[in-house]
Amino acid sequence: MQANGRQLLLDQRAVERTLARMAREIVELNGGTDRLALLGIHRRGVHLARYLAAEIERAEARPIPVGSLDITLYRDDLMAIGPRPVVGETRLPPGGVDGKAIVIVDDVVYTGRTVRAALDELTDFGRPARIYLCALVDRGGRELPIQPDIVGRHVDVLPGQAIEVLVPELDGRLAVEIVSATEA
Amino acid sequence: MPGSTYLGKDLIGLEHLDAAQINAILDTAEPFKEISERTIKKVPVLRGKTIVNLFFEPSTRTRISFEFAEKRLSADTVNIASAGSSVQKGEGLVDTARNLEAMRIDMVVIRHSASGAAQFLAERIPSNVINAGDGRHEHPTQALLDLLTIRDQLGRIEGVRVCIVGDILHSRVARSNIWGLTRLGAEVAVCGPRTLIPPEIEALGVQVFPHVEDAIQWADVLNVLRLQLERMETGYIPSLREYNRVFGVTRARIERAPRDLLILHPGPMNRGVEIDSDVADGPHSVILQQVTNGVAVRMAVLYLLAGGAPETAETAKRGVAQ
Numbered sequence: 001m002q003a004n005g006r007q008l009l010l011d012q013r014a015v016e017r018t019l020a021r022m023a024r025e026i027v028e029l030n031g032g033t034d035r036l037a038l039l040g041i042h043r044r045g046v047h048l049a050r051y052l053a054a055e056i057e058r059a060e061a062r063p064i065p066v067g068s069l070d071i072t073l074y075r076d077d078l079m080a081i082g083p084r085p086v087v088g089e090t091r092l093p094p095g096g097v098d099g100k101a102i103v104i105v106d107d108v109v110y111t112g113r114t115v116r117a118a119l120d121e122l123t124d125f126g127r128p129a130r131i132y133l134c135a136l137v138d139r140g141g142r143e144l145p146i147q148p149d150i151v152g153r154h155v156d157v158l159p160g161q162a163i164e165v166l167v168p169e170l171d172g173r174l175a176v177e178i179v180s181a182t183e184a
Numbered sequence: 185m186p187g188s189t190y191l192g193k194d195l196i197g198l199e200h201l202d203a204a205q206i207n208a209i210l211d212t213a214e215p216f217k218e219i220s221e222r223t224i225k226k227v228p229v230l231r232g233k234t235i236v237n238l239f240f241e242p243s244t245r246t247r248i249s250f251e252f253a254e255k256r257l258s259a260d261t262v263n264i265a266s267a268g269s270s271v272q273k274g275e276g277l278v279d280t281a282r283n284l285e286a287m288r289i290d291m292v293v294i295r296h297s298a299s300g301a302a303q304f305l306a307e308r309i310p311s312n313v314i315n316a317g318d319g320r321h322e323h324p325t326q327a328l329l330d331l332l333t334i335r336d337q338l339g340r341i342e343g344v345r346v347c348i349v350g351d352i353l354h355s356r357v358a359r360s361n362i363w364g365l366t367r368l369g370a371e372v373a374v375c376g377p378r379t380l381i382p383p384e385i386e387a388l389g390v391q392v393f394p395h396v397e398d399a400i401q402w403a404d405v406l407n408v409l410r411l412q413l414e415r416m417e418t419g420y421i422p423s424l425r426e427y428n429r430v431f432g433v434t435r436a437r438i439e440r441a442p443r444d445l446l447i448l449h450p451g452p453m454n455r456g457v458e459i460d461s462d463v464a465d466g467p468h469s470v471i472l473q474q475v476t477n478g479v480a481v482r483m484a485v486l487y488l489l490a491g492g493a494p495e496t497a498e499t500a501k502r503g504v505a506q
Contacts, residue, residue: 070215072229073219073227073228073229073257073487074227074228074229075229087212087215087216088215089215089218090215090218091218120228121227124222124224124226124227125222125223125224126223
């Protein structure tokens with residue numbers, strides 16, 4: 001643990017290698033790019049989904065539709081966390097979700113409640129043929145019976161610690177860091 | 185930051201909100217627009233919340249707009265309409281409040297002919313209270329949807345010149361608009377018969393145009409108010425035809441505007457009185473967009489008030505992440 005309470009878990013090169021592998025795993029799991037669409041969970045999942053889609057497009061030479069999902073209005077803990085003044089944008093992948101193989105992309109999977117909310121929201125939008133879950137980091141600690149199909153890195157951290165995925169669009173760099181609670 | 189945009193328990197008017205709070209509502213309304221475009225126009229965020237729409241004054245548009253907003257957030261709603269002027273304000277409202285409290289409802293949307301009715305109710309029940317128009321006082325959600333529509337069209341509110349045309353004296357829409365617009369840095373003017381302009385209005389930082397032609401030369405936006413037809417009977421204006429001739433927003437008049445005007449109207453319109461059909465249905469009119477934005481703004485207000493105080497939320501948030 002560094003003095004400032006932040007510990008580097010994956011640097012830029014490591015994240016890029018991990019995402020490249022995850023992109024290959026997505027195509028392998030789906031048996032190709034047929035009907036494939038990526039749906040990033042707001043906010044960092046959206047950027048990761050775009051990155052993964054670009055990787056797949058480069059390898060397979062096929063366009064991959066990408067959408068974004070903000071699950072704020074589907075959370076089960078509004079009264080506990082309070083309203084977030086700005087709810088993010090929900091935009092379905094071009095072509096919609098009906099009959100598609102949808103890959104939900106999140107930065108960190110923890111309790112599973114975000115994914116539960118995403119599944120509920122997705123159900124309201126249509127009927128995908130198949131839904132996969134893909135997360136850059138799995139930190140354990142699940143409270144619901146939900147498991148990702150594709151994981152970048154499994155990490156054991158203490159309950160007081162947080163995993164932060166940093167993306168260039170929002171944070172100026174690509175990295176994964178462990179932040180201990182004392183910092184905040 | 186949560187502390188500065190927290191609205192409090194109720195939304196009574198825009199007079200006591202600051203720019204950060206008003207912008208928080210407008211920004212929150214933005215993503216809610218998209219929900220009304222979905223095939224399934226419903227999100228579960230207010231599931232299990234009970235909302236009473238308490239309308240002591242007739243209203244179609246505002247009541248339906250609130251109802252759609254509530255239903256699209258999955259709240260359970262009950263409408264209580266008590267149209268007409270026979271409702272006693274003092275004691276009647278206290279009893280109503282106590283009854284609502286006894287039924288454990290979460291939110292009340294109230295419209296009442298008495299100025300201050302919403303505040304009165306808010307002080308007496310623990311539920312969130314939203315003012316849907318009280319007498320001549322305020323109609324905050326109407327002003328918010330006007331602000332959102334102006335911001336959508338012009339990309340900003342600061343520095344925009346907005347002239348409110350019509351019966352300013354009796355208008356809660358005008359009052360809420362003046363508070364909201366000035367808070368966000370717009371230049372505000374009013375225009376109408378001298379009998380229908382409050383004498384102290386300049387104190388609010390508002391200029392007065394006695395002639396609608398001058399207002400049109402000056403303004404980027406005209407917000408044309410409905411002329412209550414009973415104003416003629418009580419002697420404020422000589423006749424509807426006279427009103428249209430002097431203050432009516434007609435095509436001939438807006439064609440002389442030096443720039444593209446935006447025309448707003450809170451509805452329902454008296455076509456041929458305060459606004460001509462040519463203008464209401466013309467290319468400058470954003471009247472139907474106001475109606476669409478009304479649902480989104482009301483969803484935003486319901487959502488923000490239902491979430492509770494940010495202080496308690498911040499404490500709880502530490503245990504909830506990812």
